[in-house]
Amino acid sequence: MLSRERSQQLAVEEALESIAVDLQGEAPDLILMFVYSSQTDQYSAMAKAIAECYPDVALVGCSAAGVVGGGHEIEHEPALSLTAAVLPGVQVEVFHLLPNEMELLGDEPLMWRRRFGIEPAAEPSFVLFADPFTCDTNLLIRALDDSYAASPKVGGLASGGRSPGETQLFAGAEIHSVGAVGLVLRGNIVMDTIVAQGCRPIGAPLFVTWAENNVLCQLEGRRATEVLSELYDSLSFDDQKLFRRSLHLGVVMQEGEQEYSHGDFLIRNVIGMDPESGILSVGEQLENGQVVQFHVRDAATSASDLEAMLSRCKQDLGTARPEGALLFSCLGRGESLYGIADHDTNLIASSLGNLPIGGFFCSGEIGPVGGRSFLHGYTSSIAVFRPQYSQLG
Structure with a gap:
């Protein structure tokens, strides 16, 4: 009431x-x-x-x-x-x-x-x-x-x-x-x-190949910022705008699935990045071998x-x-x-x-x-x- x-x-x-x-x-x-x-x-x-x-x-x-x-x-x-x-x-x-x-x-x-x-x-x-x-x-x-x-x-x-x-x-x-x-x-x-969690995925699921605590260093054997830059270039103009203001990382909580959908990812903020070293910091502890996927958020999503x-x-x-x-x-x-x-x-x-x-x-x-x-x-x-x-x- x-x-x-x-x-x-x-x-x-x-x-x-x-x-x-x-x-x-x-x-x-x-x-x-x-x-x-x-x-x-x-x-x-x-x-x-x-x-x-x-x-x-x-x-x-x-x-x-x-x-x-x-x-x-x-x-x-x-x-x-x-x-x-x-x-x-x-x-x-x-x-x-x-x-x-x-x-x-x-x-x-x-x-x-x-x-x-x-x-x-x-x-x-x-x-x-x-x-x-x-x-x-x-x-x-x-x-x-x-x-x-x-x-x-x-x-x-x-x-x-x-x-x-x-x-x-x-x-x-x-x-x-x-x-x-x-x-x-x-x-x-x-x-x-x-x-x-109000997000939708962009790009494809990726394996974490090097992470230390909440710092993401490599995805699929490549520098994290390099993968992120390549993803940005592949997006539509509207998604690039969302990328710049509301980028998140989804971390798969149950490994071994063939496909991932709503509810499979724990969504965490991308806190910052260092282009020189190629690392990203995120709001979650990460481990090598985990599956992650970048996400964006807006009202429609x-x-x-x-x-x-x-x-x-x-x-x-x-x-x-x-x-x-x-x-x-x-x-x-x-x-x-x-x-x-x-x-x-x-x-x-x-x-x-x-x-x-x-x-x-x-x-x-x-x-x-x-x-x-x-x-x-x-x-x-x-x-x-x-x-x-x-x-x-």
């Missing part, structure tokens, strides 16, 4: 009234709350109002520079998004992790499983919201992948703050400015994931990529009916990319049906590519929820 009331008290009252109507008086098990960043000083009052209305609800969320709800995407202006869910047969747990706690847990799967009290066989799903200034998000998602390899993880970094302490994380009645909060869901629920990923999701769902979705979209998408409001929300609705969609605009998005979870940029990471089995059965 979405409220654009500038008064925080009126906003939460309006959103709660909408929830009561939509749920026909039934109490929700879960509410996700995303608040425009300038309104977080009233979070405690908002949380109190929600708790008074629904004493047993699990509440989680964060501050944001823009929120998603009620079929709309509201950017850079006051708004409150409450997404409520009735989840029969689902165990819902809200958690908060401090930075030093994550460091102590480290890369030990057994320690992380003890922390949550959940074994992989329970098939939990994770929704994560992290502070961009104090949380080692890469450590968090790597540790969760190692501890719960088959479990989906989605989410994003809280946005709207320019320095530590300016972004807020919500867990129940508590407000935090460090670490990460999140949800663990298990039982009668399936969380399908979509990661639309981002739209078609999301359409393709949604089409694949719809096909995979078959006759299963999704009940709701969460959208975690980059601050670089939205109106600034497409020139229109509600673009990604409308695409989701047109593909998967008119289901409730909540979420926010992130400083970084969490989602899986090739069986592993990553922190992305310029991405829409989407969670689509459905029951695992019918309650009527």
